[in-house]
Amino acid sequence: MADPLLRVENLVRSFGGIKATDNLSLDVVPGELHAIIGPNGAGKTTLISQLTGQLMPNSGTIHFAGREISRLPSYQRSRLGLARSFQITCLLPDFTAADNVALAAQAHDGHSFRFWGSARKERHLRDAAQAALARVGLARRADVLVSELSHGEQRELELAVALATKPQLLLLDEPMAGLGVTESARMVALLKELRKEVTIVLVEHDMEAVFALADRITVLVYGRVIASGDPDAIRNNEEVKRAYLGDQHVVVSHG
Amino acid sequence: MLVLVEQSLNGLQFGLLLFLLAAGLTLVFGIMDFVNLAHGSLYMMGAYFAATFVAWTNSFVLGVLLALGATLLLGIALEFIALRHLYGRDHLDQVLATFGLILFFNDAVRLIWGPAGLSLPLPPWLTVPVQIVPGVFYPAYRLSIIVVALAVAALLYIVVMRTKIGMLIRAGASNREMIGALGINIKLLFTLVFGLGAALAGLAGLMQAPILTVQIGMGENILILAFVIIVIGGIGSIRGAFMAAIFVGMIDTLGRAFLPDLLRTVLSSAAASTAAPALSSMLIYLLMAIVLVVRPEGLFPAAKR
């Protein structure tokens, strides 16, 4: 197997007495779509937040593209090519869709201590934004304020913003959350396209989507990895069945 | 040595006064999420009421009690008429609106009592020096401030930590909807808490009145000190306010008392007497800056909401 793009070793993070991440290790190899599933409260979002630097681990290490990033602040990880989408939509509500994406492009186009020229007139930033919006099917909604976009459109915009930072690794935290059936189907189709270009870590409740998309699946329960493997192996894993069925966390589909 | 004891007591006394002011501020902020700049005006009103009522009644105790009641009523009226409409609004809105109230109160006082200050004379039984340890005398009045303020602090602690109403206050701070769901009149609770804060501010003002002059704007500098205290102590935390208030009171008093002599050992006499007052005023802000760098949430942050 190739060298992992992301290597997590013995990660621990506790809140009070509760270990939300419990000695967790994980590898993501270049080019794969690696899904992370688990019942509610398994510590999936906590893990993503530690990967992107919104949260610092108590111990353990994270390596990204051969470099240790365990203690780097989030803006520096973004510069290295790590992008995330948020579970709860996290955009700039009083900016247009295009502005949101253009800012992401701007963040990766040299420093922004430029005080004079109008940023909205910088051709290449606008083009990059337009391209990313087109990618997710929002080209015609570019000049709409985020607060006026539908929920589904906001989820797509989250993706466009992440793409505009030209990431090597895309961490998606429940991109399907709150989407209707047709919107979910569109998102799955979109992710199928994107996975050809970029390595993806996908946290998702929608099992149908996960098994349709993933190359590998890691199952978390109470902050620990209980199984990791290809979709078939996971489907037939006894411990996974127990975790999902035995604990009455019947997670079939939240679609 | 004697001087040190006396100045330490002065520092303690000033710190306790600051606590009374800061406690109201931090309670109102912690529970109603409301920033009240006009808190200093209530402090000032307490002092003016006391000076007036003591003169009317010719009795220090009666006048002071009346003043306390008047400040309480004023606080409740203020909350009822204006401030309750600001709960849940932006902090900036609250700052500006209560800034408007400060302007109002300052001019109202000027209109009613005139621009010159008042004085609040002490009754003879409070002016005698008391021997606290053999050979050390301390003014009875300052001693009584320490006693009263400590008693109030203890009472406050018991009320907030041990009684049903205190439980409601703490619960209201963490979950407003739940209190409403329990069928408790949250508006009334807020009004009461605000009134309590006002009374505490008034108490601090009227106790300080015999030591300093009663004058317009007297509540402003001390209000900012109270802000510094609740920032150092952690917003919403009574315990933090208490610790920080004592700390700030000590630094302020001891700095003013000893810094000039201290500086004289390294500077010329003239330079020292210029630098000392500014430096001792700055000490507190310096302390705050250090606390902020080390612990931006304050030393004793209240539970996260």
Next chain:
Amino acid sequence: MKSHINARNVIVALVALGLTLLPAYSALTGNIFILTLFTRIVIFALAAASLNLIMGYGGMMSFGHAAYLGIGGYAVGILAHEGIGSGFIQWPVALALSALYALVIGALSLRTRGVYFIMITLAFAQMAYYIASGLSRYGGDDGLTIYKRSTFGGLIDLSNRVQFYYLCLACLFGGVYLIWRIINSRFGMVVQGVRSNEQRMQAIGFHANRYRLVCFVISGTICGLAGALLANNTDFISPAGMYWTRSGELMVMVVFGGMGSLFGPVLGTIVFLLLEEVLSQFTEYWALIMGPLLLLIVLFARGGIMGLLGRLSRG
């Protein structure tokens, strides 16, 4: 194309024209008072515009902006007192000191958010106030008279009322133009993005506080210029001019006009100071009216004058 002719823009244009023609009106009617009053208004408008840059666009509610008025003023006053009368020295020093102060207190204050930030900036400004009160060589509490206004080698005479007014007005228009360029620049987009959603901006790769701090310093520096102008206008500088109520008044001017609108603070300053002037002609106790008025405006008139005009424009 969106039409640029609406109530808001018409009023802004009229006000700008009025400010430009004011000296002519003053000369024609012999009304010197109005020129003096508006010189003061224009200077405060510059200070309010600088505050709006961090409050309205940066989301940083500074309650200590009067400190820069004081620092800029004291730089001019102290240098004049020490025999250095040239504005070419005084003014750069005023700006540099303001920038330095902003850098230091900004770096400390920006570790905090929300109401902590309001209180910290307030407390630091009070510290500056006490330092000024301790400057016994320069008058201490009583302040310092400036016997000679800044000289600019014969280029401009600050003692000439009209010339001084136009200098102030040029500074105001220049300041507003600068702020306009800044808010539309890459830098300005980042600062406004951070106001809108800091976490998001960090996640896409911006070191939010670095941009905030630079914005804070720019704002303080512009306000320092207003301070240098103000000291020349009053020929006097004292700690009272940097008391915390002055910071509060600056905030009120910004909010009166409409936070986060380019020209709003200018209108807000004009309205606030004219109101103060008019009220104080009726009664010595003008704050009895101004105070409750402020409360009412906060309660009922969100978005200030610009917000109101914006609603009018949309009909």
